[in-house]
Amino acid sequence: MFELDEPYVGKEELNYLKEAIESGWISxxxxxxxxxxxxxxxxxxxxxxxxxASGTSATSLLCPTLKIKPGDEVILQSLTFTADAWAMHQAGAKIIFADCAKDTFSIDPDDVRKKISKKTKIISPTHLYGRPSKMDELREICDQNSIYLIEDCCQAIGSKYKDKMVGSMGDFNFYSFHNKLIASGEGGMITTNDKNLAERFDKLKNPPAVNRPEERDGFTEISMNHRLSNLHAAVGLAQLERLEQNIKKKIRMAEIYDKIFENADGINLIKEDEENRTVWWRYTILLDPKINVNKFKQKALENKIVVREGYLPLHKHPFFKEHNNLHLPNSERLGREAIDIPSSFKLKEDEIILIGQTLKKIVKNLL
Ligand SMILES: Cc1ncc(COP(=O)(O)O)c(C=O)c1O
Structure with a gap:
């Protein structure tokens, strides 16, 4: 079976794990x-x-770290994973969903501009599937309006916007290691150049007794365990050391798929800007709306290929019912047409070709 993704754990991970276990330091x-x-x-x-502990831990601590108050507004990309929206909702922030720019998976700076108010505290793009967002424009908007720029880099470890790594342009940025470019079992990370934010995040991810004995008799705010264990860090480090090698394989995979799907009947592609480096956490095709997605999925499965629909935009979920009437045409189109196909860096070139050719044939027959 060709899965969407498969983590690779090699002897380097085992060596570091052995070292961690033998040292007695597992926490x-x-x-x-x-x-x-x-x-x-x-x-x-x-x-x-x-x-x-996870990308979700990072999002959960985001609002407390930045001291976001109930009623503060946060502008989020609607076409993304739920973790960021849940966390901000739980913190009492008012979520404002923004559309993707046309023919991209990235938040639209023009739509963001329209949605800014005096209460806006955060603008958070997701580098979806590893595709870098339009960082120059977003940085400028945030600087002009004194708003935090928060990069969700969970799917994009190692992606570059122009020559800058994602996670180096926002004020506070976060990553997931759950079956991502780094897969440490579970795990997460934040990056920032702001010492105060780094220290505050570090404080909030630890219960008071652990590293702040002075608070034993009087803590002042909630801080709970969101830590990464030494065992997960050992695996994560080994993966980080192999990351560039894996990114090369992902980029090669995308080149092969691009060539196969170029001009294929019933398949559209969203090409990436050549100035950027996309790490292709997932390679995603757009299916002609005439094609029955369930039939496509079934035919792919009969050929031992796992495919999966992309995200339903968050503003269309029943949970966010007050947003259900919002119309974000680009996100909604991508929500209907996007399909993730096997993207593991473990795939060999002949397997990538086989998957691509098979899917192309299935789509042609279903048109
Ligand atoms: C875009 C995005 N944000 C946040 C998360 C949450 O990360 P985690 O699964 O580590 O909690 C994920 C996880 O898949 C994600 O894809």
């Missing part, structure tokens, strides 16, 4: 945590990287 206090954070910050090109 978050172990030395691999610091080492992983330092190497991560160096790789991204930022001053600070602070680990946490």
């Amino acid at each position: 978050a206090m172990g030395p691999f945590v610091k080492k992983f954070e330092e190497k991560f910050a160096e790789y991204i090109g930022v001053k600070y990287a602070v680990s946490c």
